[in-house]
Amino acid sequence: MITAASPELVDKLVLANRIIYDQGVVDGMGHVSVRHNALPNAFLLSANRAPGLVRRADIVAYDLDGQALVADAPRPYLERFIHAEIYRARPDVNAVVHSHSPNVIPFSITRTPLKPVFHMAGFLGSGAGFFEIREAAGDTDMLIREPYLGQALARSLGGHTCVLMRGHGSTVVGSSLEQAVYRAVYMESNAKIQLQANGLGEIEFLNEREARLAADCNDTQLQRPWFLWVSKLGELDLDS
Amino acid sequence: MITAASPELVDKLVLANRIIYDQGVVDGMGHVSVRHNALPNAFLLSANRAPGLVRRADIVAYDLDGQALVADAPRPYLERFIHAEIYRARPDVNAVVHSHSPNVIPFSITRTPLKPVFHMAGFLGSGAGFFEIREAAGDTDMLIREPYLGQALARSLGGHTCVLMRGHGSTVVGSSLEQAVYRAVYMESNAKIQLQANGLGEIEFLNEREARLAADCNDTQLQRPWFLWVSKLGELDLDS
Amino acid sequence: MITAASPELVDKLVLANRIIYDQGVVDGMGHVSVRHNALPNAFLLSANRAPGLVRRADIVAYDLDGQALVADAPRPYLERFIHAEIYRARPDVNAVVHSHSPNVIPFSITRTPLKPVFHMAGFLGSGAGFFEIREAAGDTDMLIREPYLGQALARSLGGHTCVLMRGHGSTVVGSSLEQAVYRAVYMESNAKIQLQANGLGEIEFLNEREARLAADCNDTQLQRPWFLWVSKLGELDLDS
Amino acid sequence: MITAASPELVDKLVLANRIIYDQGVVDGMGHVSVRHNALPNAFLLSANRAPGLVRRADIVAYDLDGQALVADAPRPYLERFIHAEIYRARPDVNAVVHSHSPNVIPFSITRTPLKPVFHMAGFLGSGAGFFEIREAAGDTDMLIREPYLGQALARSLGGHTCVLMRGHGSTVVGSSLEQAVYRAVYMESNAKIQLQANGLGEIEFLNEREARLAADCNDTQLQRPWFLWVSKLGELDLDS
Numbered sequence: 004m005i006t007a008a009s010p011e012l013v014d015k016l017v018l019a020n021r022i023i024y025d026q027g028v029v030d031g032m033g034h035v036s037v038r039h040n041a042l043p044n045a046f047l048l049s050a051n052r053a054p055g056l057v058r059r060a061d062i063v064a065y066d067l068d069g070q071a072l073v074a075d076a077p078r079p080y081l082e083r084f085i086h087a088e089i090y091r092a093r094p095d096v097n098a099v100v101h102s103h104s105p106n107v108i109p110f111s112i113t114r115t116p117l118k119p120v121f122h123m124a125g126f127l128g129s130g131a132g133f134f135e136i137r138e139a140a141g142d143t144d145m146l147i148r149e150p151y152l153g154q155a156l157a158r159s160l161g162g163h164t165c166v167l168m169r170g171h172g173s174t175v176v177g178s179s180l181e182q183a184v185y186r187a188v189y190m191e192s193n194a195k196i197q198l199q200a201n202g203l204g205e206i207e208f209l210n211e212r213e214a215r216l217a218a219d220c221n222d223t224q225l226q227r228p229w230f231l232w233v234s235k236l237g238e239l240d241l242d243s
Numbered sequence: 244m245i246t247a248a249s250p251e252l253v254d255k256l257v258l259a260n261r262i263i264y265d266q267g268v269v270d271g272m273g274h275v276s277v278r279h280n281a282l283p284n285a286f287l288l289s290a291n292r293a294p295g296l297v298r299r300a301d302i303v304a305y306d307l308d309g310q311a312l313v314a315d316a317p318r319p320y321l322e323r324f325i326h327a328e329i330y331r332a333r334p335d336v337n338a339v340v341h342s343h344s345p346n347v348i349p350f351s352i353t354r355t356p357l358k359p360v361f362h363m364a365g366f367l368g369s370g371a372g373f374f375e376i377r378e379a380a381g382d383t384d385m386l387i388r389e390p391y392l393g394q395a396l397a398r399s400l401g402g403h404t405c406v407l408m409r410g411h412g413s414t415v416v417g418s419s420l421e422q423a424v425y426r427a428v429y430m431e432s433n434a435k436i437q438l439q440a441n442g443l444g445e446i447e448f449l450n451e452r453e454a455r456l457a458a459d460c461n462d463t464q465l466q467r468p469w470f471l472w473v474s475k476l477g478e479l480d481l482d483s
Numbered sequence: 484m485i486t487a488a489s490p491e492l493v494d495k496l497v498l499a500n501r502i503i504y505d506q507g508v509v510d511g512m513g514h515v516s517v518r519h520n521a522l523p524n525a526f527l528l529s530a531n532r533a534p535g536l537v538r539r540a541d542i543v544a545y546d547l548d549g550q551a552l553v554a555d556a557p558r559p560y561l562e563r564f565i566h567a568e569i570y571r572a573r574p575d576v577n578a579v580v581h582s583h584s585p586n587v588i589p590f591s592i593t594r595t596p597l598k599p600v601f602h603m604a605g606f607l608g609s610g611a612g613f614f615e616i617r618e619a620a621g622d623t624d625m626l627i628r629e630p631y632l633g634q635a636l637a638r639s640l641g642g643h644t645c646v647l648m649r650g651h652g653s654t655v656v657g658s659s660l661e662q663a664v665y666r667a668v669y670m671e672s673n674a675k676i677q678l679q680a681n682g683l684g685e686i687e688f689l690n691e692r693e694a695r696l697a698a699d700c701n702d703t704q705l706q707r708p709w710f711l712w713v714s715k716l717g718e719l720d721l722d723s
Numbered sequence: 724m725i726t727a728a729s730p731e732l733v734d735k736l737v738l739a740n741r742i743i744y745d746q747g748v749v750d751g752m753g754h755v756s757v758r759h760n761a762l763p764n765a766f767l768l769s770a771n772r773a774p775g776l777v778r779r780a781d782i783v784a785y786d787l788d789g790q791a792l793v794a795d796a797p798r799p800y801l802e803r804f805i806h807a808e809i810y811r812a813r814p815d816v817n818a819v820v821h822s823h824s825p826n827v828i829p830f831s832i833t834r835t836p837l838k839p840v841f842h843m844a845g846f847l848g849s850g851a852g853f854f855e856i857r858e859a860a861g862d863t864d865m866l867i868r869e870p871y872l873g874q875a876l877a878r879s880l881g882g883h884t885c886v887l888m889r890g891h892g893s894t895v896v897g898s899s900l901e902q903a904v905y906r907a908v909y910m911e912s913n914a915k916i917q918l919q920a921n922g923l924g925e926i927e928f929l930n931e932r933e934a935r936l937a938a939d940c941n942d943t944q945l946q947r948p949w950f951l952w953v954s955k956l957g958e959l960d961l962d963s
Contacts, residue, residue, distance in 0.1 A: 510948065511947050511948030511951040511952070512843070512944075512947070531947060532947065533947050533950065533954075535954075535955075536950070536951055561944075583841060583843060585915060585916050585919075586919065588840060588841055588916050589916060589919045589920035592840050592841075592920055592926050592927050592928070593923040593924035593925060593926055593927070595923045595924050622932040622933050622936065623936060624842065624845075624937045624939065624940040625841075625842035625845075625929070625933060625936075625937050626842065626937075649927060650840065650841050650842060650928070650929050650933065651841055651842055652841065678919050678922070681923060682922055
């Protein structure tokens with residue numbers, strides 16, 4: 004018998020889906036997952052549905068090969084291997100957000116380094132990984148639709164908090180849903196500010212020590228924005 | 244007796260009108276049409292009304308000369324010839340969106356090629372057509388208000404998925420309403436990202452094969468954003 | 484006895500106030516007026532109140548010296564002389580919008596000509612007037628708070644449809660409230676597009692003949708966006 | 724016994740919190756304070772909570788060492804020393820807003836002077852202070868989490884109306900909540916306009932005398948936007 008995920012974790016994952024839509028990180032595409040609370044080699048992810056519309060019943064548990072743990076699971080996202088292979092490669096990671104958030108993409112297609120312009124994005128201090136799918140697979144439809152592509156992406160992520168995906172978008176990780184969602188929101192904010200500053204003059208970024216110290220501090224404040232973002236969703240019915 | 248359009252198609256066209264307004268593709272101007280389900284040489288288009296306010300009763304069937312099929316039709320859009328002549332020239336096209344979506348216009352007035360920066364816009368891989376109305380008609384009010392102008396526009400569209408119209412806006416086509424609306428939304432997104440990336444450095448675009456493969460894949464996912472966009476409209480009364 | 488303004492005109496002016504706020508032309512500042520229907524040397528303008536909150540009871544009739552026609556009028560806007568002196572200088576003008584709409588200001592402070600990038604802004608074809616308050620009055624608080632400043636502004640407006648005010652904002656005129664509001668909305672849209680296109684390459688603007696023809700045509704379509712903008716205001720109580 | 728703050732002032736501070744969120748000055752982070760009406764060496768500030776969610780019960784009185792006046796106060800903001808030390812250094816200041824408003828940050832990280840592009844931002848005429856935390860403390864987490872950092876920030880503020888904080892955000896002051904909130908909103912607006920104008924050409928800023936005269940005038944108009952911003956909050960329950 005398969006151990007069921009905790010109802011609290013399922014609810015939090017539904018909230019995370021709605022938040023990343025409400026905060027403009029994703030539109031109809033993109034996804035967020037969390038590692039299974041009882042099965043370290045499994046994770047929870049919605050079936051094929053826009054994140055802003057995800058309900059409890061859409062949450063499916065997958066193994067690290069991207070196979071649903073139950074036989075009659077609904078149609079999955081094509082790119083569930085992003086999540087599967089990152090959970091396999093990174094035991095410290097418990098949550099993953101994949102998006103096409105628009106201000107980050109210019110960095111992925113010009114290879115301009117995305118670096119922390121303010122303390123809120125201290126988690127960018129170690130730099131972002133960079134993934135060029137052509138190196139792994141030549142010309143493709145750009146999607147991480149096979150395990151070997153997920154493995155290549157996980158290698159590009161390395162020990163970073165995020166990876167830019169050329170011609171596609173980005174993926175961020177965290178030790179919790181709150182942290183991964185926070186990073187997804189502020190990676191987009193940082194990118195927008197960096198784009199604007201780029202035209203003004205030479206940018207003084209946080210140095211690595213500032214970035215690390217800021218990131219450590221922000222991790223003690225994650226509940227404040229999370230609570231705001233949940234409140235902003237208004238009256239909630241997680242079942243519809 | 245004229246064959247009536249299917250009520251389902253009329254409803255979908257009303258939804259498409261509301262979506263392109265809600266998603267910021269059009270403001271008070273612009274329009275979306277669909278080829279008649281029973282009469283291949285006719286198409287459905289709203290009468291002269293802002294897309295965000297279009298109701299079932301506003302939908303009129305026109306022939307490919309832009310003439311309403313019924314005698315007492317309400318005041319039409321001046322530019323219905325955009326639709327008429329594209330349906331005549333392109334049997335593969337079943338839906339057309341014409342808009343002034345703001346991030347696309349800079350490309351039309353500087354002749355900078357609009358190219359796919361991410362897989363969501365793979366349909367741009369064959370490039371956009373370019374229409375200079377001066378070549379067809381000298382100095383005009385810029386509108387496609389006559390059949391010969393629609394024919395010139397259709398020639399500039401050629402076999403592409405979209406055409407940039409200098410000093411005016413753009414027109415995108417699709418094999419279905421879902422596909423044409425998807426393309427209108429993501430042409431605007433792609434343009435915004437390309438504008439931002441332009442100031443950062445040299446852009447690595449999707450190559451033609453990547454774009455084609457991505458476009459083919461996206462076509463299998465059209466229901467996900469469409470369902471989101473309909474849901475976002477909230478409580479719906481298609482009659483008022 | 485003073486001839487009362489028509490209730491229909493008062494209502495339309497209240498709507499115009501709410502629209503220019505809802506459409507992002509004004510924030511808490513800025514104003515819109517209309518020439519009095521029965522007294523050509525008078526105009527209607529709200530008392531000192533944010534346009535988005537203007538009610539029927541806030542509308543005051545002023546003469547062309549900026550004096551209220553009734554003795555007990557509420558506190559006026561400091562800059563009512565913008566309106567008064569333009570109505571005096573331009574018998575063809577029946578409505579005036581003054582705003583700080585944000586995308587227009589960069590043109591006023593860099594003296595970059597604002598020119599029509601698309602047919603919707605054909606009314607810019609004759610160019611915008613340019614007003615430098617230092618030439619009229621040296622160092623000031625930038626406000627048109629005296630009749631002689633309004634006269635200087637009206638001279639800079641000349642026969643144009645709008646005038647850029649350095650370090651301040653802009654003023655647009657029309658033969659009707661619908662036309663002036665339309666122009667205020669699309670001057671801002673045009674400015675935003677022109678700003679974006681500026682970084683891409685050399686811009687092909689509408690030439691003067693295209694602009695004039697487009698403007699003439701748009702004037703036949705004013706009811707479509709006006710009706711949309713009113714509808715967007717939702718449930719309306721013009722008294723509160 | 725501690726003198727209680729006036730209920731009217733507490734309510735106004737709750738409104739100020741909600742306004743700076745609604746107007747986009749802050750997201751989940753940032754804060755606004757007001758000097759205590761009865762105790763000049765104390766100030767009112769919310770406990771650790773997103774400004775958009777602050778309620779009457781969250782308001783805490785602190786002394787100028789950043790210590791809560793009551794023993795059982797809820798968890799405070801880490802950066803209350805921003806407020807404490809500015810109130811100590813500037814007897815003329817009665818309200819402080821600290822934010823990461825996004826368009827201001829590019830100026831803080833490129834050392835490009837933020838200067839008044841329009842009369843609404845005349846308060847920028849004396850220039851903004853500039854704070855580099857490295858000069859005070861070397862590599863840090865960027866936060867003003869100790870009194871000596873607050874003192875260094877207050878020295879960088881000097882007699883200005885605002886101070887840019889490298890890699891962090893900005894802080895603005897006022898003689899009243901209305902004035903500080905006004906300045907926070909229009910500092911962001913000015914920054915956005917200046918960023919856009921920067922790419923167009925050389926900018927003609929307000930000169931110092933224009934800026935001072937404009938600022939003096941704006942101070943007579945503060946109630947108009949404040950009333951709009953409160954109205955925009957809709958139905959209000961200051962207790963939840």
